[in-house]
Amino acid sequence: MAKQTSGISIHLLVLLLAGCEQRGLLADGVSSSGATVDVPATSTSAAPVRPTLTPQARMEFHAREADMMRRAVIAGDLSAASVEAKALSEDEWTPRLKPTWRGHMQAMYAAARVYADAANIGEGAGAVAQLALACAGCHNALGGPNPAAYNGLPPEPSMGGHAWAAEQLWFGLMAPSETAWAEGARQLAKAAPFRSDVTAVDAQAKRLQQLGASAMTVAGEQRARVFSDVLTTCADCHRRVGYAP
């Protein structure tokens, strides 16, 4: 839909969206002159214009905030994305959003709030994984990213490999995409051993390989648990080695 209407003013786009069924984002039966309208009924209205963003623009925002949260967990510093989590938890797309869309938005707000209230890395990691499921809930129902267009990062040894695997797992969970999840799991399971002189650090690297192996065997929402454990393990090791990527 966005493709057909690109080039038309945002005003017109909003009015067009108001008439769409099925995958349209505005609630049925809410006319553009309704009480909760955030755009003027006609372009001659004197009311201030607050245009509704397209799904595309909204998604770029969601993806950006979620990226920051994921990175913060991996770096072991939740506060690095507290602003983003708050923004995501309060993201009022438009007051006229369809009820079917709204439920999914609320699942997203809830996960972002869990992040904002998290007392430790484990809880933050859990919230990010929950967030991916909230994204996927809506993507499954209403359309989402095109997995065929996703290629992640190039596979590299050691940290590059870890980072690549984590990105694949995230995309696999939130798009959702079976291919990306399986690739991430495979990459993690075969990640090069860390060979640290510190036993605890070496153990974390092995734990990631094990998590990669179990990622291959779990399905559905159990994947969120594994992903959360992956992020926690990244953060644990970075804390031990005193490195914040």
Ligand code: HEC
């Ligand atoms: C209320 C429903 C809903 C929620 C919640 C939602 N999405 Fe989406 N998302 C969509 C729809 C619909 C599309 C397809 C938009 C299109 O094709 O124009 C989409 C597309 C995307 C895309 C692809 C955009 C592109 O340029 O092709 C990304 C990336 C994305 N979503 C990320 C996320 C992330 C990350 C979250 C969670 C933090 C999320 N979305 C939550 C409905 C949702």
Ligand code: HEC
């Ligand atoms: C066994 C310990 C350990 C684990 C587990 C670990 N890291 Fe790292 N990470 C490091 C160290 C040490 C560095 C510092 C750079 C280096 O020595 O290669 C680092 C650096 C990074 C960097 C910065 C990249 C660079 O080359 O400077 C990123 C990104 C990163 N890690 C992501 C991850 C992700 C994602 C995970 C979890 C899937 C993870 N790491 C798990 C130890 C670990």
